[in-house]
Structures are given as C-alpha cells and as structure tokens.
Amino acid sequence: MSGKHTLWNNVLFGLGLALMIAALYMVFLYVPTEKHSGIVQRIFYFHVPVAWVSFLAFFVTFIFSILYLWKRVMKWDAIAHASAEVGVIFTTLVLITGPIWAKPVWGIWWTWDARLTTSLVLWLTYVAYLLVRSYATEPARGARFGAVIGIVGFIDVPIVFMTVNLWRTQHPSAIVFEGGLASPMLATLLVSIAAFTVLYVLLTIQSANLKVMEADIGYLRSVPEE
C-alpha cells in the first residue's frame, strides 16, 4: 500500500479510537440514567448506532453492486462484499442488543413489528448474499451473483417495512417510545453514532483491501511457472 494510503488509515484509526473512547466514557459515566428503564437503557446508545450503521453498510453494498455490474472494477466488488460482511456483523449485533434491552424494559424478547421484522429479513437476505458468494464456483461468478443479490435485496427493504407496518397496525402495539431526547442523551447518541460509523469505515476498508490482495494472490498463483 502506498504511503498516503497508510497515512489515511492511521488517521482514521486514531479518530475512531478517540471517538470510541469518548463514546464509552459518555455512555457509561457521563450520561444520566434514564428515569423509566434504569441502567439497561444505556444499551440504546449502542443499539441505535449499530442499527444505523447496518443500514448504511447495506446501502453501500447496493451502490457498489450497481457500480460493479456497470464498470466491472474489481475493487468496487471488494467494497460491496466487505460492506455486506460488516453489515451482517452489525445486524447481528442489532438483533442481539435489541432483545437484551427489550426483555427488562418491555417484558418480551421479541415482537413482530415493522422495524424488528425488517431487521430480521435484512439479516436473512444478506446472510444469503454471503452464502451465495461462498458457494459460488468461481470468484467472478460470486461477484456477479453477489451484485445481483445486493441490488435485489436492498430494494426489498422498504417494501418489507411498509408491508409489516401495515400488518402490524391491525394489532394494538404495546410499545411506545417517547420521542425527544434530553441534550446529554442526544450528545452521547451522536458521539456513539460517529464512533460506530468510523469503525464501520475502518473495518470495511481493511476487509476490502484484504479481498483485493487475496484476488491478486489467486491471480499470481494461476500464472504458470516458466
């Protein structure tokens, strides 16, 4: 990697580290405990950023899938793939932190409302994306198929959300989240979102670079020895 590349990487890493430390401090020490839910509510400051990042990750996969099918630049496919991997990790975290928060606060692990169901379907769709790429017979095919799924799967997200929303309005919802955040809470949330976004960018870049290098190695291996 070029010197300039490493410089950016280091800057990003430093920034991410600083933001994450700040976020951890704010979540555990700075922000006051919420009245109704108690300490467990602090998961919210991890849950929301992670959920936002997972949507961002799949949006990035969507965009780079289109770009890859259009121009066939291998690096763009690497970014799409890496972003989907990180997205699945983050979606898994959403699906784990959500119930951990919900059980003490709402009394239930899970409910089939629009946001939860859409997150679950999103997780399933992108796990399928990763599976197809692993099970592809050649990397080039995996890239093409992945790009197709990255596009088709993302388009589904608003449709699933709207459908489940409509489905749920027919059942009374026991969940009410009061809007409006006090300013220390809002600040904590924003710092946490920034920290996790930088983490996402770092992980995706690292993963994408790895994939490009793996592809290069694969190519070099295939060149016959003289």
Add this chain to the structure above:
Amino acid sequence: MKVLARILVIFWKDILTELRTKEIVTLVLVFALLVVVIFNFAFGTRTGIEELVAPGILWVALTFGGVLGFNRVFVVEKENSCLEGLMLCPVDRSVIYWGKLVGSFTFMLAVAVVITPIFLVLFNLPLFLPRLALIIVLAALGFAAVGTLFSAIAINTRARDMMLPILFLPVVVPVIVAAVKATAPVLAGRPWGDVLTWLQIIIVFDVIYLVVATMVFEFVLEE
C-alpha cells in the same frame, strides 16, 4: 411482436418437456398436499382454529411447493448443457428470463388450481372464491418473478437446490404477508375491506420485481 414470439417459444419448450415427463407438477402437487395435511396435524382440532390458521396453511403450502418447482426451472437446463444452448440463441437475455418466467408462473398456477380446491374441501370452506383466484394469480406472479431470477443464481452455486429457499424466502416476505392477510377475509366470506390494500402491495411488488429482474438477469447468465 418478435420478442413475444421468442418468449413463447421458450415457454412452449418447457411446457412440452413438462407434459412429456410430468416431473415437476406431480411432485410439487403431492408435496403441497402433504404440507396441508401435516399442518392440520400440527395445529390440532380445536374449534375455531380453522379460520385462524387456514390462510397461513394454504400459503405455506403454495410457497414451499413453489420453491421446489422454481428449483426445477433451471435445473433441467443444467443437464446436457441446455443452458449454454439457450444462451447461444440470438436473443436478449431478458427474453430467456421472460420465457422461463411465463413457464414457472404457469406451473405455479397449475399447482394452485389443484391444491386450492382440495384445501378448501379439507377445511370445509366454500369452493367458489373468485377473489381468492385473483390473490393467487397476483402472488404467483411475484413468486415467479423472484424465483426465476434466483433459481438461475442458485443452481450455479455449489449448494445448488438448497440455496434457492435461503435466497428466495426472505425477499418474498411482503408477498406472503400480503397474500395471507388478503386471503383471510376472503375465506371468511367478508366484504372487500382491506383486501384491496393488500392486493395493491402485491401488485407493487410484482411490478418492481418484474422490472428489476428483467434488467438484472443478463448479469446472471454471462459466460
């Protein structure tokens, strides 16, 4: 019109193959019927249970039967390099998609035409339900649009048939939800009410996915 003729040629080829072998339809019919029967045992015999679970049972049977069938759509082309033969035809790839789509849509309708009356009889529901026919036609179109596209992807992976349900089911969740919700009032004999809203969702899904799949199919069938 030439495009339509080409689509129909591909479709006719599949119909002829199926008529001669009767492979797909027979197996899927029996499977779907078994799903209905097994679900009946799964849910027990409490009174009033039928109205609650009947729509779900019908759509689970049609969905899983559909997945089985969509697998076969491209698997038959894998044998004897028929797929390469198809790709050699001087037509747009999307024509191949539409030819296969018409075939899988017809197949789904054929299965539904047999399964639904049997299902209605087993659950003691009225047999003449034109609204149900409309729901089935629209939902089958959505299933076929997604299933045909993903079948072409799935059979080209090492996991082959097993990959299709994993790909297909999450994406068609809106169709399943809307179809079940639309079917419930129809089976109970209630007036239109919400049914139109759910049908609109299925129609929107169908249109979006038919367009997207048509645009994207050429990338699936390269080489």
